[in-house]
Amino acid sequence: xxxxxxxxxxxxxxxxxxxxxxxxxxxxxxxxxxxxxxxxxxxxxxxxxxxxxxxxxxxxxxxxxxxxxxxxxxxxxxxxxxxxxxxxxxxxxxxxxxxxxxxxxxxxxxxxxxxxxxxxxxxxxxxxxxxxxxxxxxxxxxxxxxxxxxxxxxxxxxxxxxxxxxxxxxxxxxxxxxxxxxxxxxxxxxxxxxxxxxxxxxxxxxxxxxxxxxxxxxxxxxxxxxxxxxxxxxxxxxxxxxxxxxxxxxxxxxxxxxxxxxxxxxxxxxxxxxxxxxxxxxxxxxxxxxxxxxxxxxxxxxxxxxxxxxxxxxxxxxxxxxxxxxxxxxxxxxxxxxxxxxxxxxxxxxxxxxxxxxxxxxxxxxxxxxxxxxxxxxxxxxxxxxxxxxxxxxxx
Amino acid sequence: xxxxxxxxxxxxxxxxxxxxxxxxxxxxxxxxxxxxxxxxxxxxxxxxxxxxxxxxxxxxxxxxxxxxxxxxxxxxxxxxxxxxxxxxxxxxxxxxxxxxxxxxxxxxxxxxxxxxxxxxxxxxxxxxxxxxxxxxxxxxxxxxxxxxxxxxxxxxxxxxxxxxxxxxxxxxxxxxxxxxxxxxxxxxxxxxxxxxxxxxxxxxxxxxxxxxxxxxxxxxxxxxxxxxxxxxxxxxxxxxxxxxxxxxxxxxxxxxxx
Numbered sequence: 001x002x003x004x005x006x007x008x009x010x011x012x013x014x015x016x017x018x019x020x021x022x023x024x025x026x027x028x029x030x031x032x033x034x035x036x037x038x039x040x041x042x043x044x045x046x047x048x049x050x051x052x053x054x055x056x057x058x059x060x061x062x063x064x065x066x067x068x069x070x071x072x073x074x075x076x077x078x079x080x081x082x083x084x085x086x087x088x089x090x091x092x093x094x095x096x097x098x099x100x101x102x103x104x105x106x107x108x109x110x111x112x113x114x115x116x117x118x119x120x121x122x123x124x125x126x127x128x129x130x131x132x133x134x135x136x137x138x139x140x141x142x143x144x145x146x147x148x149x150x151x152x153x154x155x156x157x158x159x160x161x162x163x164x165x166x167x168x169x170x171x172x173x174x175x176x177x178x179x180x181x182x183x184x185x186x187x188x189x190x191x192x193x194x195x196x197x198x199x200x201x202x203x204x205x206x207x208x209x210x211x212x213x214x215x216x217x218x219x220x221x222x223x224x225x226x227x228x229x230x231x232x233x234x235x236x237x238x239x240x241x242x243x244x245x246x247x248x249x250x251x252x253x254x255x256x257x258x259x260x261x262x263x264x265x266x267x268x269x270x271x272x273x274x275x276x277x278x279x280x281x282x283x284x285x286x287x288x289x290x291x292x293x294x295x296x297x298x299x300x301x302x303x304x305x306x307x308x309x310x311x312x313x314x315x316x317x318x319x320x321x322x323x324x325x326x327x328x329x330x331x332x333x334x335x336x337x338x339x340x341x342x343x344x345x346x347x348x349x350x351x352x353x354x355x356x357x358x359x360x361x362x363x364x365x366x367x368x369x370x371x372x373x374x375x376x377x378x379x380x381x382x383x384x385x386x387x388x389x390x391x392x393x394x395x396x
Numbered sequence: 397x398x399x400x401x402x403x404x405x406x407x408x409x410x411x412x413x414x415x416x417x418x419x420x421x422x423x424x425x426x427x428x429x430x431x432x433x434x435x436x437x438x439x440x441x442x443x444x445x446x447x448x449x450x451x452x453x454x455x456x457x458x459x460x461x462x463x464x465x466x467x468x469x470x471x472x473x474x475x476x477x478x479x480x481x482x483x484x485x486x487x488x489x490x491x492x493x494x495x496x497x498x499x500x501x502x503x504x505x506x507x508x509x510x511x512x513x514x515x516x517x518x519x520x521x522x523x524x525x526x527x528x529x530x531x532x533x534x535x536x537x538x539x540x541x542x543x544x545x546x547x548x549x550x551x552x553x554x555x556x557x558x559x560x561x562x563x564x565x566x567x568x569x570x571x572x573x574x575x576x577x578x579x580x581x582x583x584x585x586x587x588x589x590x591x592x593x594x595x596x597x598x599x600x601x602x603x604x605x606x607x608x609x610x611x612x613x614x615x616x617x618x619x620x621x622x623x624x625x626x627x628x629x630x631x632x633x634x635x636x637x638x639x640x641x642x643x644x645x646x647x648x649x650x651x652x653x654x
Contacts, residue, residue, distance in 0.1 A: 013530075014526050017450050017545070018549075019549050021553065022553065162460075167447065168447075175450075179572030277499060277500055278494075279447065279494075288496070291470050291471050291497065294496070
């Protein structure tokens with residue numbers, strides 16, 4: 001589905017400084033080699049199974065199903081992975097690839113801290129140096145994850161420029177990469193940025209949909225009617241959708257962070273409110289003003305607080321294969337609380353956006369229909385912020 | 397041949413970079429005029445972008461000031477500034493900005509307006525050789541040179557890039573983003589030889605150059621020297637009073653490379 005220049009329809013591409021071009025070409029060549037290398041795949045599979053705890057469970061949420069009174073709901077439990085989110089899938093793949101390429105240092109951006117923690121973890125495991133760029137505002141919102149990264153041996157650099165959130169962390173990581181390329185791999189955390197990142201990250205995350213398919217076939221003997229996942233840059237959703245793209249009867253639904261609503265300026269719902277642009281190495285949809293200045297986006301979820309979306313999502317939207325729906329802060333917080341009480345599962349606030357949409361959709365569907373929601377991460381990191389949202393001040 | 401070549405007709409070219417609208421467009425106008433009077437051969441006018449990923453802290457801050465002070469400048473206001481400048485300024489002028497500024501304006505509308513206001517070239521650090529097709533056909537149609545970059549990491553790419561380059565070649569002196577550096581270690585002379593084997597168009601070195609000594613060093617191998625952050629620092633320090641200091645600095649730098 002990717003043409004040679006990394007295009008998804010009109011989206012994708014390699015809009016980066018000349019300084020980085022040979023680095024991404026080297027990465028593409030290495031990836032093209034290792035993705036078909038049995039030894040690489042054996043090592044990665046072993047890391048997935050023995051270290052990350054794959055396959056993750058596909059859990060039938062029986063109470064939730066009864067309570068909502070419609071479609072059967074399954075939860076794909078990426079929150080049960082080592083480090084507590086889907087991010088580890090991509091990071092183990094990229095760290096192993098970087099190691100094979102002779103790199104000794106990983107740099108990464110992080111929003112909520114999940115990708116940073118995963119990268120710091122892989123760096124510790126593989127004896128690599130690690131530097132994580134994190135928006136200063138996010139270091140406050142996600143102080144616990146900052147500590148986890150430091151504990152794992154990573155250096156966390158608070159980024160003060162711009163809105164001091166995820167987009168600025170990406171910009172700063174890109175700047176760092178242009179200044180130190182020879183020994184450094186930029187371990188990008190989502191299906192975004194210049195080619196080949198959207199493809200590499202998607203391939204490493206595609207294990208999610210591969211497992212869902214096999215697990216559901218075993219449990220139910222059929223495919224789901226809908227797969228629902230949250231979308232920031234879009235890696236857990238791309239991973240959840242990928243092997244279902246060919247199954248046209250499976251609805252693919254991405255849930256964007258609407259923040260305080262898509263009719264306000266305090267939103268991060270890129271597909272719903274943005275337009276096509278060129279930024280962070282890719283052509284895709286971006287929240288921006290009429291002169292192309294990138295908009296300061298907002299969401300309660302640091303992990304979805306990004307003004308763009310991966311180019312393959314932009315393309316799935318253009319061709320009508322996937323739907324992208326906005327979910328507000330309030331709806332996500334309600335879903336966060338709902339899943340905690342209903343199933344005893346505290347989802348990441350990012351994943352709660354997907355849960356919220358499923359709560360709306362399930363009652364409109366028939367009992368023999370099936371929804372799979374990807375729970376991309378665990379919600380421990382969000383408890384303090386959600387408590388604050390509800391007017392309660394707790395100390396972590 | 398494009399008008400840009402004429403910038404390299406008077407010895408080695410000195411090319412200052414100025415972010416439009418920092419701190420306001422009237423100051424930009426005066427700073428450009430002062431630079432021209434004091435020997436600038438070509439001027440890079442920066443159209444500010446919210447997220448300038450190729451810039452170091454000094455130019456990042458300039459972009460932010462230009463987009464926020466007094467309500468912020470817009471692309472349309474900058475085109476008007478160039479119209480005014482063109483009544484007095486004859487040397488080549490090029491825009492330096494990011495792809496999204498051009499794309500979101502409508503590439504054809506942007507590039508045809510460049511021709512109308514007599515902008516001679518376009519420098520877009522996030523458009524490498526592989527993505528030139530995004531704007532090259534329109535640039536050719538309207539006679540605006542799309543400037544190509546060569547970096548210390550370009551190696552095997554230099555020939556291909558140089559052969560298709562137009563206007564001048566922008567040679568990045570060192571790894572990393574824009575900003576003042578105390579030392580430049582790249583072997584510019586070696587890069588120059590590779591460029592020369594592949595093209596006759598002039599090439600200018602930028603990134604990290606601030607002192608007359610550095611400029612003189614670089615100009616030994618290059619046809620021109622580009623200075624950004626050092627000039628932005630003058631604007632940052634002196635604000636509306638900066639134009640005369642910019643003029644004095646340009647004079648000193650141009651003399652150093654003659």
